[in-house]
Amino acid sequence: MHRDIQRQNWTAICQIDDIVPDTGVCALVNGEQVAVFRVVSGEQRVFAIGNFDPNSGAAVLARGLVGSVGERIVVASPIYKHHFDLATGECLEAPEHSVPRYQARIESGTVWVGA
Template identity: 55%
Template sequence: MDGATQKDCWIDVCALTDIWPDTGVCALIQGRQVAVFRMRDGDREHLYALDNHDPFSGANVLSRGLVGNLGERRVVASPIYKQHFDLATGECLEDAQVRLRTWRVRLVDGRVQVSA
């Protein structure tokens, strides 16, 4: 379906204040685990969402990974084998052939929502 005929379905995940700055949480969206991250850049807040599944270890752990910057890229490092995933694109920095699904995420009235 094209964007004109399909309505977005936004799933309420949690309050923004439920996610500590520069950390992530896990949400179940349509049967899939999604890692949702809240990042601060000075006074600005950024939200990111990508699959929680680490393709290298097979574990659902990325929401517990360490977040930060590698150059200009905001990343999460897997807590298992330490691969870095770009929060905006899902690309693995150590293996460009591996990419996680990213999810659209927004803030509405203080609530974090992910598009299903």
């Protein structure tokens, strides 16, 4: 648990069980669309990246397919299928089109995203 982190820097998104395993949801954090993913492979983790796909110009990343490319956990954009690393936001096919990455955590069953 991250009790040393001040609450004003974090936004409660939803309960972890509200996100189907290995999928994403879209949340509004400080006026920005953020794609929040629940990944269950071994341990349960959450990731958050910008929802806007710069390759297609659409806010769709939360609806992409979660998987892996080598050791990287990624989401494939539902439009052009570019892969975005969930840990870094990097677009594997076009790094110049990478998206922001946000801190994310689970605390007492609630998903939190860092502002």
